[in-house]
Amino acid sequence: MDNSFFSKFTPKEPKFFPMLESLAEVSSKSATQLINCVENNNPEIHQRIRDLEHEGDRIIEQIYYELNDTFITPFDREDINNLANGLDDVTDQIYGCAKRITFYKPKQIPQAAMQIAEMVNEASELMLKAIQGLSSLKKRASEIEQYCNKMHEIESKADEVFQNFTIELFANCTDAIEVLKLKEIVNVLEGITDEIDHIGKTIKMIIVKYS
Amino acid sequence: MDNSFFSKFTPKEPKFFPMLESLAEVSSKSATQLINCVENNNPEIHQRIRDLEHEGDRIIEQIYYELNDTFITPFDREDINNLANGLDDVTDQIYGCAKRITFYKPKQIPQAAMQIAEMVNEASELMLKAIQGLSSLKKRASEIEQYCNKMHEIESKADEVFQNFTIELFANCTDAIEVLKLKEIVNVLEGITDEIDHIGKTIKMIIVKYS
């Protein structure tokens, strides 16, 4: 097909691929730090995630600047813009989660939080691979699709862990303030897998449109 | 107008209509089961909703497969994809609600939950009719629009029931854990009408674009 993502702005405008990849790398690095944060929170880890969040902001501004400055069709622009915003949202939410863990000071971090943090990390690595595949979308469509499907599976599993955690929490914890804190922390963690799944769906739509 | 949804992929590609209709039927059947679940929850009803949710997953995979395999314009693809994802989300949320009712074990299911479950059922029937109308969009545009408007009215009413319920709950219930459980159950129920209204807005946008 003629109107492919690949043929349209590669090799004419290959600069968007490395920028999206950098943004995905920032998300993925934040996800790795998030595991440290859940395991053993300290101010240094918190600061590292904050720095990554700022780096993401810098890259997304550059993408927006280049989108304005580069002639590509409006619809490719929209796809690049959606991906960039989605990737940035992942890092933002990871930082939001780290802040809650740091400042809510729950009595104990539940096992479910650790499990979901690991799922976030796994999903973010798949997301990075999927984004890295975009520059050769036509050749690697089915591989990328598989990454996206796995991202979706992880989201379903994380949702189940969160729901089971909530059920247990309601059944066993009588301190309502503690219930609120823990439920919110684990909910925000689970929300990161939703965000990653959302990026997977955007990528699958790009495949449907352009490959 | 030339670029109509109807003229563009009907009768060339009429296969997407029955698939979207099947997906809407699954949502609508789940909504009917949801009333049973709220009224008199038991494991059998829970299992039936779970089965419907799996059936929805199967249909959406098929839609995605056909979208990849069929030549239609990128923008029709996006509309079909959005509708399919929306319909699937309705069923997912109904299942999520059934799980919460089953496992949170609230002391008593509030009257508001029953009221909203009936609204969900009514809205899902309108949604099914609207989806069934898409295959003859040009002829039935104003009828479909009316279904969508009613879906929106139901959403507003459900929101009001939820807000009034929350006000009463805060005023009368002193058991904070019970407040959390009930508020979440009724909130998730109300969220289903939001999701259905969102589908109505997508359909109205399709009418604006293609009819």
Added chain:
Amino acid sequence: MDNSFFSKFTPKEPKFFPMLESLAEVSSKSATQLINCVENNNPEIHQRIRDLEHEGDRIIEQIYYELNDTFITPFDREDINNLANGLDDVTDQIYGCAKRITFYKPKQIPQAAMQIAEMVNEASELMLKAIQGLSSLKKRASEIEQYCNKMHEIESKADEVFQNFTIELFANCTDAIEVLKLKEIVNVLEGITDEIDHIGKTIKMIIVKYS
């Protein structure tokens, strides 16, 4: 560039600009009333916000009617529709917030609520200016972009105020029901700045596409 928002439906179809501006004015007026509501809630203010919400509903129906009745391209339609829905959502959420303040009857409105209400008001004025700029998008692109960037900054600040408020609330308030009420009120307030930021992103995407 040829396919500009400006060149495409202005001066041919300038009627959409005043309608979007009216909708933004309604949101902005509601935001001003919201400050009154947080400061010193009374039934009259609540009624005024309700009236504004109904006025917004009237305008959005008219926009939808005109979109159906006017020949413009499907993609301009989508942008107008998205902006109109977003502006309407802002007013709806302001009304939802006023209702909660009125009916939850928290013991004391926290300082953070007042701070965020003022941010909402400031952001809504920027949003109004950005919408007013759309009718001369080509000439005023960089000015509009600056409004949108400020809307984004306000959203970040409001989020920080909300998070700090929650941290303090968890640390100091032992009445869980009160915690729930206050957290929800301040969260809904903060959500209005999210909604406004979302409109800013839509406008920035329109700039990228058409200017």
